[in-house]
Amino acid sequence: MSARLAVDIGGTFTDLALERDGQRWTTKVLTTPHAPEEGVLAGVVAVLARAGMVAADVSLLIHGTTLATNAIIERKGAKTGLITTEGFRDVLALGNESRYDQYDLNITLPQPLVPRRWRVGVPERLDNEGKVLLPLDAQAVVRQALFLKSEGVEALAIGFLHAFVNSAHERQAAEVVREVWPDVAISLSSEVSPEMREWERFSTTVANAYVQPLMSNYLLRLRDGLRASGLTCPLFLMLSGGGLTTLETAARFPIRLVESGPAGGAIFSAFCARQRGFDRVLSFDMGGTTAKVCLVDDFAPHASRSFEVARVGRFRKGSGLPLRIPVIEMVEIGAGGGSLAHVDGMGRITVGPESAGAMPGPACYGRGGQKPAVTDANCLLGRYDSARFAGGTMSLDEGAARTAMADAIGVPLGLEPEMAALGVVEMVDENMANAARVHAIESGTGYDGRVVIAFGGGGPVHGCRVAEKIGVKRVLVPSGAGVGSAIGFLRAPVGYEVVRSLYQRLSRLDVAGVNTLLGSMRDEARGVVSLGAFGAEVIEKRIAFMRYVGQGHEIALPLPVRDLDASDAAAIRVAYEAEYARFYDRAVPGSDIEILSFAVTVATITEALEPVAEVVDAPAPKPTGSQQVRDTVTGIVGPWAVYDRSDMVPGARVMGPCIVAEAETSTLVGPGWTCRMDGLGYLDLEHA
Known part of the structure; x- marks a missing residue:
């Protein structure tokens, strides 16, 4: 019970x-x-x-x-310092010297979380195999630690060259620092992100240190x-990668939580997709501050091992701070119910990424907000029942919404408040649709035959229009859609991923060394998972990140979950070349293959599900009333029937335009759409 x-x-x-x-x-x-x-x-x-x-x-x-x-994003973390190898203090600023916009002469690049004054070097050096070329100068570590302490630094990142191969110098430096500065929070790159590529490793470690005091205290x-x-x-x-972990691990590595909320939404969509047997899905999660889109194929969200946070260029890869963590791959934009609208210098309606948040919130919340938000626009268009918003816990002030919309949008553009609201909603819908298009292009896929699973407080409100814009004919609104990410947490496995670097040439594979590394990684992952699995059966996955010698990017290749032997090298080569040919059309004969790093994931087994059976048609419920709604496609105002979701039974069908209301959200069924409740109680919307 x-x-x-x-x-x-x-x-x-x-x-x-x-x-x-x-x-x-x-x-x-x-x-x-x-x-x-x-x-x-x-x-x-x-x-x-x-x-x-x-x-x-x-x-x-x-x-x-x-x-x-x-x-x-808001630069509200701890004052953070970085101790690194002497001569490499500017790695964070130099990055990989790429430009996300080659032709912008006034390009704005993301600024490191650590100012140059607090990036300090100490004499030490390891070679690429982890051998000591120059011992660590402990006295230099003491001097730099005392300097950073005197500067009021609150958290410390330690990242040395080639520490992903040999962590001895980083661990020694941490011990020295703790002797003179025992209360500082320390993050080691060899623990946070033990992988090749200094910029990404240092950036991830610094970000971990930057948020650690805040997250640990919280x-x-x-x-x-x-x-x-x-x-x-x-x-x-x-976790951002879709698993669960303990509070102690999260407090130690809070950077792994950067996308934890949106990850729950993607897990929720994948679960609903399995329930319905939809193998190609777009997860559309629109909350109060942001909207998130994620592709789900074969009932699993797309995943990645790299992520950018705090992009300074919208939709621009390379314009954010790089993080090397396991993450569910998605696009997140400032297009939530609280996103603020204004008119820019060219007379265009612009929405987000600034948000009204919870305090003061949109103007219609009646908490002192003076600027119009997306929620204000939806309120003026008749899309919400002002008395039942958020399950009846708050009543919307339509007058405040009208005043804010008129002042910020209507008067500058010569529009009535309702027409200004129409422009705001159409702009935010286009922003979300554009994000979905970009995400599909970057993933090498499209939307033919996909189903949009819409949830979050705003997802069901905007789902039909966004689907129309990207050419999708079907939308699913699960029960509990207003709190979809929270429900997704309950569907997530207890899991943990460990990544380690160990450079190997396939032609001379050190089988014993690889087996020792994978065994230690398995033990670490199992140790974390055992704290929350409660005896449940777990599954282990092993991956090698490989490339042809001299190339710049790796391909992930599954490995057998057992000790490898000498005969496995040939089989791994065959599997890699087949995977390479799948990506790039053909293999490269005669080239040696190198392994840069390994990943081991241990997780509890996800329960098996059979797709729900179809249900027979049932009578439609009677409307509870009607609302005057302005259609965002035509701009015409007309009566839309309002149905209570709790009155619908499996098999019941209602025709758009109408609204299906519930406690946490409302589902807008646009003209030309039909809405039928399936055997799970989910709303299945289809366009004629």
Whole structure:
């Protein structure tokens, strides 16, 4: 009879989902940016009361948050210093010397999280095999540590050349620093990102140090607050790669949480896709602050081992700070319900990425917001029932929305507030559709035959229009869509990935060395997973990142989950060349192959699902009323029937234009669309 609770902190709302014995209770509360744990604790009280439970009934709590991402984007992390190999203090600024826009003479490049004054070098040097060329100068480490301490630095990153092969100097430096500066938070590149390529490794390590004090303090406050409220169950954190980990590991490596909230949404979409048997899906998660799109193929989200945060060029690869972490691959843009609209210097309506957040929020929240947001535009277009917004927990002030829209958009462009709102919604829909197009192009795929799974507070509101823009004819809105990411946390496996570098030539593969490395990686991953698997069966995956000698990019190749022997080298070569030919049309005969790094993932096994059976047609429910809605395609205002989702039964069908309302969101069924409830209680929308 124990229950499982999931909490997702967003920029505007904190979402909670509670499940027990197949039943689910959800709630949304406003995020408390000054102390996020306060919003979590208030939400826990609310959802437990709704379910008629007490804290002792909860056996597991899973948490995801974008606090780490927001701290990097807003530059609100700790004052961070970097100790590195003498002569390499400017690696963070130089990067790989590429330009994301070759022809912009005034290009703005992302600024390192550590100013040059706090990037200091010490004499030491290892070669590419980890052999000591110059011993570490411990006295230099002491001098630099005391200098950074005197400067008020709060966190320290240590990254030496070739430390991914031999971590001895980094560990020695950390011991020296702790003797003279025992209370500083230290991040080692050999622990955070032990992989080749100094810029990415140093950048990831610095980012980890930058958010570690903030995240560690928050997680400890959250744990203590939950315990004080009676929730003594285990607490797990959602990782950016789609797995779960312990609070202790998350506090040590908080950089792995940068996309934890959006990752839950992608897991949610993949789960719904398996339930329905949809093997090609676009996950569309629109919340209060951002919108996230992710491709899901063969019931698994696209994954990557690299990520950019805080891009200074919208949709521009290379314009952000690089992170080398396991991550679900997605595009995230500032296009949520709280995204602010204004008129730029060229007289164009621009939406986001600035957000009203939870405080003060959109103008219609009545909390002091003066600038119009997407939610204000939807309110003026008649898309929301002002009295039932957020499950009836708050009432929207349409007058405040009209005033804000008129002042910021209407008057400058000579438009009535409602027409200005139409422009705002059409612009934000186009922004999201454009992000989806770019994501598909970068992934080498398209949208023919795909299904959009729309969730988040705004996803079902904008889903049909975004689908029309990218040429998709089908949209699925699962139950609990308003808190989809939180529900996704409950579907995620307990898993952990370990990555290590060990340079190998396939022609002279050191089988014993590789087996020793993979064994230690397996033990580390299993140790983390065992803390939360509760005896569940786990599965292990091994991957080698390989390339032809002299090339610049690697291909991931699965390895057998066992000790390798000398005969495996030939089989690995055959498999690599087949995979290379799949990517680049043909292999390169006669070229030797090199392995740069290995990854081992251990995770609990995901439950098997059979697609839900079709249900027979059932009578449509009676409308609970109607609203005057302005169609964003034609601009025409007309009555749209409003249905209560709880009145619909499997097989019931309603015709657009109409609105299907529920506690956390509303599904807009546009003209030409039909909406039918399937056997799972999901809304299946199809365009004629």
